[in-house]
Amino acid sequence: MTALPAELDEALAAVAARRPLLVASDYDGVLARLRDEPSAAVPEPGVAEVLARLAAVDGVTVALVSGRGVADLRTTSGLTGPYRWVGSHGAEFDGPLTGELAARRDDLARRLEPVVADVEGAWLEVKPASVAVHVRLVEDRASAAAVLERARGEADSSLTLKPGKDVLELAVTDADKGSALLRLVAELDAAGTVYLGDDVTDEDAFRALGPGDVTVKIGDGATAARHRVTDPAGAVAVLGRLAELLG
Numbered sequence: 618m619t620a621l622p623a624e625l626d627e628a629l630a631a632v633a634a635r636r637p638l639l640v641a642s643d644y645d646g647v648l649a650r651l652r653d654e655p656s657a658a659v660p661e662p663g664v665a666e667v668l669a670r671l672a673a674v675d676g677v678t679v680a681l682v683s684g685r686g687v688a689d690l691r692t693t694s695g696l697t698g699p700y701r702w703v704g705s706h707g708a709e710f711d712g713p714l715t716g717e718l719a720a721r722r723d724d725l726a727r728r729l730e731p732v733v734a735d736v737e738g739a740w741l742e743v744k745p746a747s748v749a750v751h752v753r754l755v756e757d758r759a760s761a762a763a764v765l766e767r768a769r770g771e772a773d774s775s776l777t778l779k780p781g782k783d784v785l786e787l788a789v790t791d792a793d794k795g796s797a798l799l800r801l802v803a804e805l806d807a808a809g810t811v812y813l814g815d816d817v818t819d820e821d822a823f824r825a826l827g828p829g830d831v832t833v834k835i836g837d838g839a840t841a842a843r844h845r846v847t848d849p850a851g852a853v854a855v856l857g858r859l860a861e862l863l864g
């Protein structure tokens with residue numbers, strides 16, 4: 618198992634003593650390695666087991682907080698369990714979104730179609746509260762950047778831009794992972810929270826939490842998280858160590 622930095626291990630030991638405890642994680646790039654095709658991003662070995670172990674501890678709630686829609690997250694991850702499922706960057710919190718949002722999203726998708734039409738490898742993912750412009754498969758990186766720039770130009774002030782790894786999402790709500798996490802913390806009256814994330818949209822969650830919480834960035838890049846591990850195997854090691862401490 619990946620060895621954890623001493624400060625991270627100490628922080629996990631401290632938060633493990635608190636109840637109620639919220640253990641929340643982003644999905645892509647954290648619990649699953651990034652893949653060319655989003656539906657191929659299955660959980661890393663050990664993820665299902667460690668989440669189940671954590672959720673079985675009295676006073677611990679496990680939450681999956683993803684940019685994916687909840688239905689997609691459930692299907693792609695194959696995870697089942699007594700978890701809180703927060704999708705669409707926090708817009709799907711209590712259940713599916715309303716039809717009015719879907720109509721705005723479909724109109725947005727129509728406007729974005731020409732942006733990807735002639736660029737090989739660029740494609741649109743139409744999600745519950747957003748349209749994601751994907752460029753991971755565009756070989757020429759200058760063309761990929763140009764597609765994202767053009768998509769950015771299609772955004773009016775009613776939309777929220779969510780940049781990510783080889784993707785730009787245009788969302789029809791202003792929900793973010795930080796507000797969603799704070800809503801969960803309040804609902805559970807959590808005395809401590811652990812959050813793992815790897816991407817730009819996870820920074821809202823890192824910033825929302827307090828100094829006594831444990832925030833872990835997966836991979837490189839500037840971050841507001843207090844701790845870092847290198848890859849999804851490291852994320853599994855963090856969750857495994859926490860399960861051990863709670864055991």
Ligand SMILES: O=P(O)(O)OC[C@H]1O[C@H](O[C@H]2O[C@H](CO)[C@@H](O)[C@H](O)[C@H]2O)[C@H](O)[C@@H](O)[C@@H]1O
Nearest residue numbers: 644645651652653655658683684685753782784
């Ligand atoms: O918040 P997350 O759980 O990290 O979800 C963020 C986005 O993840 C997916 O896209 C990313 O992962 C794909 C699979 O590895 C990869 O092909 C893509 O380039 C990445 O941007 C998903 O497709 C998006 O809908 C999520 O918002």
